[in-house]
Amino acid sequence: MEKRRILHIFTPEKHASPFEVNMAVDAGYDVVVPYTQVALNDITALIQDAIFSRRVEDSRYTGIFIGGKDVAVAQQMLSQAKQAMYHPFAVSLLADPSEAFSTAAAIIALVMQQLEKSSQNLSQQKVVIFGSTSALGISTALLAAKQQANVTVVSHRSYETAQTIADAYSARYRLKNLMGADGSTVETRLRALENAIVVINAAKTGTLVLKRDELTTAQYLRVAVDTNAIPPAGIAGITLKDNAQLLGIANDYAVSFGAVPIRELKYKIQHQLFQQMLSTEQSVCLDFHNAFEIACRLLGVQP
Numbered sequence: 001m002e003k004r005r006i007l008h009i010f011t012p013e014k015h016a017s018p019f020e021v022n023m024a025v026d027a028g029y030d031v032v033v034p035y036t037q038v039a040l041n042d043i044t045a046l047i048q049d050a051i052f053s054r055r056v057e058d059s060r061y062t063g064i065f066i067g068g069k070d071v072a073v074a075q076q077m078l079s080q081a082k083q084a085m086y087h088p089f090a091v092s093l094l095a096d097p098s099e100a101f102s103t104a105a106a107i108i109a110l111v112m113q114q115l116e117k118s119s120q121n122l123s124q125q126k127v128v129i130f131g132s133t134s135a136l137g138i139s140t141a142l143l144a145a146k147q148q149a150n151v152t153v154v155s156h157r158s159y160e161t162a163q164t165i166a167d168a169y170s171a172r173y174r175l176k177n178l179m180g181a182d183g184s185t186v187e188t189r190l191r192a193l194e195n196a197i198v199v200i201n202a203a204k205t206g207t208l209v210l211k212r213d214e215l216t217t218a219q220y221l222r223v224a225v226d227t228n229a230i231p232p233a234g235i236a237g238i239t240l241k242d243n244a245q246l247l248g249i250a251n252d253y254a255v256s257f258g259a260v261p262i263r264e265l266k267y268k269i270q271h272q273l274f275q276q277m278l279s280t281e282q283s284v285c286l287d288f289h290n291a292f293e294i295a296c297r298l299l300g301v302q303p
């Protein structure tokens, strides 16, 4: 008899995300079990408990999902989980904290597809991201930086907050093109926006981050993305369903993307990540790199 497909969700948070449970079942898992308030030093024991319970040839029917809200913690858990395997006893792993990896992959692939229409790419282009300390903000920044963009992450708290995040991730991923900026006043936000080609809002839901007249500072703007789905818009002038809509702010060619097209693409990406875990003969270990590969494939974009 074919084994039932079981997904174990590990999260440091108080609750596992219902979104992740639904996504996992829709992708084909029969049983989804959440483990909450999991610490990094719990991972080895949990993994080794999981890998020895089924025959090696049935290992694809067990998967591990690492959630939570912190990108660095999720990546550490993923690497700890990988190290805890005893081959050939191994199960597939996926990290997607706050769905930030699949969402960031959707955003950057949509931006790249848009730039390709005018024979451009992200290399050496200024990308400004608001919400530097959110999982989505930093995941988006990492993917843009890996495409050689010059990435500025903006914190509404202070320059130091943004730069601390930029330094930590630059060191972890050996990046030289990630920097922090202050977004605490209109003046500092305008300075951050100067010469921006791409502006992305990944700040707190339902918070107006950029007013219309502030965005006009980005006079060379090509793409503006607002990930916020709950009114008011994070970037004034962008609506939920915008999907490469002419923005009519800053210049006559900038376009906008709202939360709906991002969510639709993100959904497909996370679905395919789960299906990759379920269909593979060899165990896989998936993170934002794999989410981005899928996003590019779905949109026909060259990574």
Ligand SMILES: NC(=O)c1ccc[n+]([C@@H]2O[C@H](COP(=O)([O-])OP(=O)(O)OC[C@H]3O[C@@H](n4cnc5c(N)ncnc54)[C@H](OP(=O)(O)O)[C@@H]3O)[C@@H](O)[C@H]2O)c1
Binding pocket: 098, 099, 100, 103, 130, 131, 132, 133, 134, 135, 136, 137, 154, 155, 156, 157, 161, 201, 202, 203, 204, 205, 206, 207, 208, 209, 227, 228, 229, 230, 258, 259, 260, 262, 263, 264, 266
């Ligand atoms: N469309 C989609 O599919 C999708 C999927 C996932 C998430 N999202 C959206 O992504 C955004 C981020 O989500 P999250 O859960 O990762 O965010 P979060 O943890 O709630 O907050 C994100 C960041 O917003 C900044 N922030 C907080 N208060 C602010 C204020 N008053 N003004 C300006 N910035 C402020 C903070 O960063 P700093 O201190 O660095 O400023 C904070 O770390 C949300 O809008 C969410 O709806 C969209």
